[in-house]
Amino acid sequence: MATPTVPASAPPAAPAPATAAAPASASAPAPASPTAPAPAQTPAQSLPGPALPGPFPGGRVVRLHPVILASIVDSYERRNEGAARVIGTLLGTVDKHSVEVTNCFSVPHNESEDEVAVDMEFAKNMYELHKKVSPNELILGWYATGHDITEHSVLIHEYYSREAPNPIHLTVDTSLQNGRMSIKAYVSTLMGVPGRTMGVMFTPLTVKYAYYDTERIGVDLIMKTCFSPNRVIGLSSDLQQVGGASARIQDALSTVLQYAEDVLSGKVSADNTVGRFLMSLVNQVPKIVPDDFETMLNSNINDLLMVTYLANLTQSQIALNEKLVNL
């Protein structure tokens, strides 16, 4: 019942230079189509022809937000027994220069040697739900955990080309091959002799990380769990935060100092650009007449002290009020 989709001859496309022309798998006009084993999942339809990819909308840069990666890793950790990888949909926006991926959700799927079945109903439903919250997000493509692109990926990619023009494929290597979690993005292009069977190849894209300011602060905080033994951190209090930030600056300064000393002692050759940066750094501390600075400092401190006093006064007032009312 389940027919293999592709003649599983060629190895999957290496993400290396696009010139290495190993075809990912010949697939597109293959007449046979696999049937889904479970009725709840939409079977793959045979396409009349490959989805013609236009020029990639938005250059060749994909901008990812960290929340996506955290989400992917989390759904990988929660995968079903026996599933080797998880897949899901990527949502986001397209603009002239790049594609920005801002959200994602995982989609249940079954994968075995011969066939693959993806629950597209579920994917559609989830997309509708997500649209209610963020009406600007479009389906941009899909992600998969795992190291390689397999033949099934091609099929899934076709599913997604029906949803989005020229979908992106993102792989997150959770099996940590080479000791790194490599994150790569691809888009599919046609290749082959025109007029004959066309093949599909995944060409890599540049991945950049985009952060909102608050996201950056959140990520910095979350990153601290890497250093704690049981991976738990608490949120720090006010002065601790200032202390932490100044410690960071201190570290940065000592690195810079170390570099300056190395240059002076001749260990490292001097670089003019760095020298200019250092110059502007030292000049950042404004030169103010000490008296003026004294006045500014004092007036600021006075303001802050007054505000603290007033806040304390207000608090004692309402406490008093409480007591009086309850008499």
Added chain:
Amino acid sequence: MMASRKEGTGSATPSSSSTSGPAGKGKGKGGSGDSAVKQVQIDGLVVLKIIKHYQEEGQGTEVVQGVLLGLVVEDRLEITNCFPFPQHTEDDADFDEVQYQMEMMRSLRHVNIDHLHVGWYQSTYYGSFVTRALLDSQFSYQHAIEESVVLIYDPIKTAQGSLSLKAYRLTPKLMEVCKEKDFSPEALKKGNITFEHMFEEVPIVIKNSHLINVLMWELEKKSAVADKHELLSLASSNHLGKNLQLLMDRVDEMSQDIVKYNTYMRNTSKQQQQKHQYQQRRQQENMQRQSRGEPPLPEEDLSKLFKPPQPPARMDSLLIAGQINTYCQNIKEFTAQNLGKLFMAQALQEYNN
């Protein structure tokens, strides 16, 4: 409106049955008046999602809200995922909300995400979150699910340099009062509730799995160093000004409330006096009549003659007091930080000269 939605889901979803399981100990502890949740443990993913939600959908003074999912482990509440709620734009929001929530949770269950409702989150504008609406919602949540918390995310404070996320629950005393729905002064006095005992803050810790830690290392390698260090910026008078403005507004409201209460007290005591005088006159007349041999006048129902004035609802003033308290706390934290920064700037200048 919000309260009704959450009641519905609290009974409909299997989460209510699940709380009886692992939280049996929770209920045991709850009986002794102790709070069932001592600590809230949040996954890094949840933090990122909340930040993203506000950033994309919540500009301006609108609050954004969402649902927290997770589970209860002993006296810890673990929050492992969350999903946002759409804004209230349409008028048929009621039906939409419950439906949306059910759909979401059903779908998330398919992908093995914890689908137990354990609380909700809300963003806040400069710390003004102590409102009647929040109280009602949190009450209905805590009523349905013992261990639920509300996470308050302050985006403006976060943008200033450090994540501001706090978890609150209603104290058991306040829960009692809300159950009775009796907010008169006598009931509140009996319950011995002050504004400090309305909400209790639960400490938060953030926990990540190993794989997420690996991801963090990757990100650190690949992304550029942040070039803005907002936390150490000295230009803060704007923020302080806004905070003070909000505080002043609240204090005004509070004083109005106090005036109302005072009028009420005065009216009640005046009425008491009048009642007293009336009674005395009655007695005198009766004595006179008796001396003249006439039948005494019937005792009239005093309460009908002197209707007691309505006592003002005390809940609002409690809420205002609580809000003022929060503002003051925020301001004090802020000024402490700024003082530290000013002293550092002074040290830098001295060294320069």
